[in-house]
Amino acid sequence: MYFGVMAAAPTTKNASRSACRCDSAGFPVAGSHIAKRRTHLRGQVRRYHRHASRAGASHALRRRRGTTPWAKGAVRPAVFSFTFGIPDADTVDAMKRAGIFTIGTATTVEEARRLQSCGIDAVCAQGAEAGGHRGTFIGEPENALVGTLSLTPQVVDAVGIPVVAAGGISDGRAVAAVLALGAVAAQCGTAFLRAHEAGTAPAYRRALENASEDETMLTRAFSGRLARGIRNRFAVEVNDPRKHAPYPYQNALTRDLRQHASRLGNADMLSLWAGQSFPLAREASAADIVHSLMREAATAATEAATALSRVTLPGLDSA
Numbered sequence: 077m078y079f080g081v082m083a084a085a086p087t088t089k090n091a092s093r094s095a096c097r098c099d100s101a102g103f104p105v106a107g108s109h110i111a112k113r114r115t116h117l118r119g120q121v122r123r124y125h126r127h128a129s130r131a132g133a134s135h136a137l138r139r140r141r142g143t144t145p146w147a148k149g150a151v152r153p154a155v156f157s158f159t160f161g162i163p164d165a166d167t168v169d170a171m172k173r174a175g176i177f178t179i180g181t182a183t184t185v186e187e188a189r190r191l192q193s194c195g196i197d198a199v200c201a202q203g204a205e206a207g208g209h210r211g212t213f214i215g216e217p218e219n220a221l222v223g224t225l226s227l228t229p230q231v232v233d234a235v236g237i238p239v240v241a242a243g244g245i246s247d248g249r250a251v252a253a254v255l256a257l258g259a260v261a262a263q264c265g266t267a268f269l270r271a272h273e274a275g276t277a278p279a280y281r282r283a284l285e286n287a288s289e290d291e292t293m294l295t296r297a298f299s300g301r302l303a304r305g306i307r308n309r310f311a312v313e314v315n316d317p318r319k320h321a322p323y324p325y326q327n328a329l330t331r332d333l334r335q336h337a338s339r340l341g342n343a344d345m346l347s348l349w350a351g352q353s354f355p356l357a358r359e360a361s362a363a364d365i366v367h368s369l370m371r372e373a374a375t376a377a378t379e380a381a382t383a384l385s386r387v388t389l390p391g392l393d394s395a
């Protein structure tokens with residue numbers, strides 16, 4: 077089962093416009109382009125900050141009481157899944173009054189406990205294998221890189237609310253595994269990157285087909301926030317944190333560059349978000365992928381039960 081995540085952050089069309097000039101191959105002029113234009117970038121970031129303040133919020137989840145779409149009754153999704161922190165108490169209350177089931181993302185046991193104490197209905201345990209941004213909101217994300225196999229059962233043991241496991245789940249064997257660990261559902265992102273319906277750019281699709289499992293890396297180069305994707309030239313050459321604006325400004329500053337790269341079909345500058353299990357992702361319709369995941373999970377669970385039934389432990393077998 078996949079839960080879409082609303083990554084709420086301010087955006088601007090112009091913040092990156094003049095910051096990203098490219099050579100004829102579409103790569104930023106010199107690898108350290110952003111560092112050399114730092115003063116300019118700082119100006120852009122300040123302007124962007126003013127724009128965000130004028131808009132009245134630095135984060136959509138921190139809107140004033142009563143202005144949230146669900147409070148007005150305009151939008152009423154069955155589930156609201158969020159990341160990068162916890163909405164304020166008024167927002168959580170508004171969602172509860174609207175009957176919306178809330179799921180918060182945790183990358184550690186402490187974060188899962190915090191979500192539970194704020195009245196969130198379920199927790200998504202995001203393991204280190206996961207593609208895209210780390211949801212860490214307590215401490216540094218580099219210190220919160222616990223694998224799904226280790227994180228899921230610890231979160232299950234620590235909280236009394238349902239746990240959804242995420243990270244590295246791209247086939248049915250992994251779905252069966254996280255259900256065995258106590259999760260109520262599996263959240264898959266990378267598994268759908270090659271789906272017919274996915275808006276994955278052709279160059280991105282080619283990278284997913286051709287790279288191998290040891291070619292993902294964690295980087296802040298594209299957005300200013302730690303995220304896992306397939307290693308490419310931009311992620312490697314702009315990997316010095318001193319050259320990054322904080323999230324979401326770096327994200328805005330690199331947007332033109334990424335769009336330009338996408339138009340050129342140049343995977344060197346695209347954010348190729350992918351989890352460590354991306355070689356298992358298959359090209360098919362989203363519906364077929366879901367059916368395959370469920371079929372494979374049932375088979376894997378049966379095979380595991382059969383394998384266990386064959387285990388004989390000296391002294392423990394009934395006579």
Ligand SMILES: Cc1cc2nc3c(=O)[nH]c(=O)nc-3n(C[C@H](O)[C@H](O)[C@H](O)COP(=O)(O)O)c2cc1C
Nearest residue numbers: 081083159206207208242243244264265266349351
């Ligand atoms: C292309 C891509 C985009 C993602 N975008 C977001 C996002 O905007 N917000 C978010 O919280 N998580 C995002 N994620 C992470 C997923 O919510 C989830 O944690 C992750 O996909 C699970 O691991 P997996 O990729 O190994 O399946 C994204 C993941 C991918 C692969």
